[in-house]
Amino acid sequence: MSFISNLIGGLSLGSIYALIALGYTMVYGIAKMLNFAHGDIIMVGAFTIFTAASSLGGNPFVAILCGLVTCVILGVLTEKIAYKPLRGSSPLAVLITAIGVSYFLQSVALLIFGSTQRPFPKLFSLSPIRIGKDLVIKGESIVTLGVTLVIMAGIMLLINKTKIGKAMLAVSEDKGAAQLMGVNVNRTISITFAIGSALAAVAGLFYGLTYNFIGPYTGSMPGIKAFVAAVFGGIGSIPGAMIGGILLGVIENLSKGYISTELSDGIVFAVLILVLLIKPTGLLGKKIAEKV
Numbered sequence: 001m002s003f004i005s006n007l008i009g010g011l012s013l014g015s016i017y018a019l020i021a022l023g024y025t026m027v028y029g030i031a032k033m034l035n036f037a038h039g040d041i042i043m044v045g046a047f048t049i050f051t052a053a054s055s056l057g058g059n060p061f062v063a064i065l066c067g068l069v070t071c072v073i074l075g076v077l078t079e080k081i082a083y084k085p086l087r088g089s090s091p092l093a094v095l096i097t098a099i100g101v102s103y104f105l106q107s108v109a110l111l112i113f114g115s116t117q118r119p120f121p122k123l124f125s126l127s128p129i130r131i132g133k134d135l136v137i138k139g140e141s142i143v144t145l146g147v148t149l150v151i152m153a154g155i156m157l158l159i160n161k162t163k164i165g166k167a168m169l170a171v172s173e174d175k176g177a178a179q180l181m182g183v184n185v186n187r188t189i190s191i192t193f194a195i196g197s198a199l200a201a202v203a204g205l206f207y208g209l210t211y212n213f214i215g216p217y218t219g220s221m222p223g224i225k226a227f228v229a230a231v232f233g234g235i236g237s238i239p240g241a242m243i244g245g246i247l248l249g250v251i252e253n254l255s256k257g258y259i260s261t262e263l264s265d266g267i268v269f270a271v272l273i274l275v276l277l278i279k280p281t282g283l284l285g286k287k288i289a290e291k292v
Contacts, residue, residue: 004135006257007250012141012210014249015148019203020226021233021241022155023196029236030172030192033094037078037101038200039223043109045071045201046120046214053121060123067201075197076190084186102220109216117215120208144206151199152242159238164191172236221265225252228272234282243283 020042027035048070052063082101086094129137159165167188170178179185200219207222208214225248233244251271255264275283 006253008137008141010250010253011246012144013253014246015144016203016206016222017226017229017248018148018242018245019199020222021230021245022152022238023199024227024230025235025238025241026192026196030168031189033083034098036098037105039219040102040105041071041074041197041200042204042207042219042222043216044074044105045204046208046218047109047113049205050118050120050214053123063123064205067205068198071197071201072194075193079190079193106216113216115216117213120212120214140209152238155238168192231282232272232275234284237284240282240284
């Protein structure tokens with residue numbers, strides 16, 4: 001039963017990584033940039049939900065809505081202020097700026113909330129599912145996995161079946177050609193950041209519900225691991241981000257259960273290196289031919 005418990009715990013953890021990785025892969029796939037501040041937007045979403053729940057009488061739906069709205073606004077403003085002026089610059093300049101935004105958000109959180117972790121409010125009463133005498137599945141684990149699957153399906157439908165989705169695909173393929181065809185590139189990229197930041201808010205919610213505590217550095221390591229998951233699955237691929245996140249969570253949890261808690265992070269990164277040595281584009285990534 002311990003293997004099944006570890007496997008289910010890994011699926012739950014992997015679902016959180018997948019939610020974050022979906023935001024990474026959308027921004028990279030469309031805007032062709034790595035938003036390393038994405039993990040800290042998770043932290044902002046979690047703290048916004050925490051603050052709203054504490055000050056609004058614990059209404060979970062209002063608190064979650066506040067978290068979503070705050071993250072969407074923050075994501076769009078970050079793109080407009082920090083990234084848009086650098087759109088024609090080198091990838092290194094954008095990367096350094098993203099790291100700067102990340103540290104800025106962490107510093108603001110430290111000033112407001114301090115360095116100690118805060119208990120995340122129990123917004124929902126989710127009963128565990130018992131199977132037999134020994135196996136207990138947390139309600140949060142089931143809900144997290146289910147919500148992640150629904151969100152991934154929704155994003156796939158959005159991209160493949162809607163007008164804005166086709167605009168995203170066009171911008172991803174060639175920004176200049178898309179603009180010539182009448183696509184509003186700036187608006188499309190802003191919408192992409194808005195969707196990715198909303199996913200970060202949802203990830204912050206489930207992270208808080210799963211681990212019960214949040215702090216200024218809540219999004220740092222999950223953000224890095226979600227980036228690993230996006231690369232693992234093939235960055236730019238939405239199903240790849242989902243698969244990469246789930247596999248990463250399962251590998252990490254099984255490593256903690258059967259090998260070593262201290263070595264689990266190292267094992268995760270070692271698996272990534274092994275996968276990239278065998279398939280450099282990731283599990284579902286595709287080779288892109290560069291024009292010369």
